[in-house]
Amino acid sequence: MSGPDSGRQDPAPCVDTEAIDRIIEVAGDLIEGGESVSVRRVAQCSGVTRETVYRYFSSADSIVLAAAESAASEFLVELSTALREIAGPVDTVVEGIAITIEQLRADQRFALLFNATGRSRYLDEVTSPEAIAVGRSILDEVGVDWRDRGWTDAELDELVEFMLRTLQSFIVDPGEPPRTGAGLRCYLRRWVAPAVAVGADAANGP
Structure with missing residues (x-):
């Protein structure tokens, strides 16, 4: 720009x-x-x-929101591309969350949405049906064959909701200091990956 x-x-x-x-x-x-x-x-x-x-x-606020939505559209394309070569559910979820957290912090167009005055309004929309639909569109385009692994539409929607709720918590409280890079991914792999693995086992049935 x-x-x-x-x-x-x-x-x-x-x-x-x-x-x-x-x-x-x-x-x-x-x-x-x-x-x-x-x-x-x-x-x-x-x-x-x-x-x-x-x-x-x-108003100026509506312009800021439009700028953030434009940034989000650009980012979703980049995220989908970055995840396309990953073939495993756990790696896809961990890297998807990590990349999104890093981008939310790095791009000031996103940061303004979650300041002291705007936080409640936009955080309430993080797990909206619209947000879940966008998340599903990304998962459907990555390198994981979810259907072949036994995941149903309902389970994939729940997985997206889980990912969005995890993002929501990092937005509300990024930690002190905020985790970044390998440290962030190590944390997600330790605590988020087991939940995804259990979900995958449940999808595959007994």
């Missing part, structure tokens, strides 16, 4: 989607640059009027 003060002189957007995309991109640049997001600043940096911004977004 280009920085919010790059001084680019792109022509004004001609269609709605172009204007919306530019507003979201600029908001993401501002967030990653450590700047606060306001309608005035977004309009200034995107080269559109404040009236145009308000045409598509009701």
Whole structure:
């Protein structure tokens, strides 16, 4: 992404989607640059009027949410690609949780969703039906043949919910200091992997 003060002189957007995309991109640049997001600043940096911004977004908070959703879409593609070469359920779950935790911490577009004012609202949605559906779409695309291993749709939905609840706990309390890298994966393998293994055994039946 280009920085919010790059001084680019792109022509004004001609269609709605172009204007919306530019507003979201600029908001993401501002967030990653450590700047606060306001309608005035977004309009200034995107080269559109404040009236145009308000045409598509009701407030600065709605722009921040759109920037986070854009980041999430990009991340889900990256996560699906990263997990595609993993063939085992345990490794898939451990690495999927670890990568997601690391990305949530690294990308400021996500971090703003879980600050003191926004935490309750967005954490309540972590295990929503919509979030579980997105998680299922990722599990269905990884290298694990869940059906061949005996997992049903209901069990896979529960597995996604378990993964999301684990993520939720790391968001609420990342630990002191927060686990990262090999230490994070070692922790997940010690405590999360046995639960997944038991779930796999249950899926396979007696």
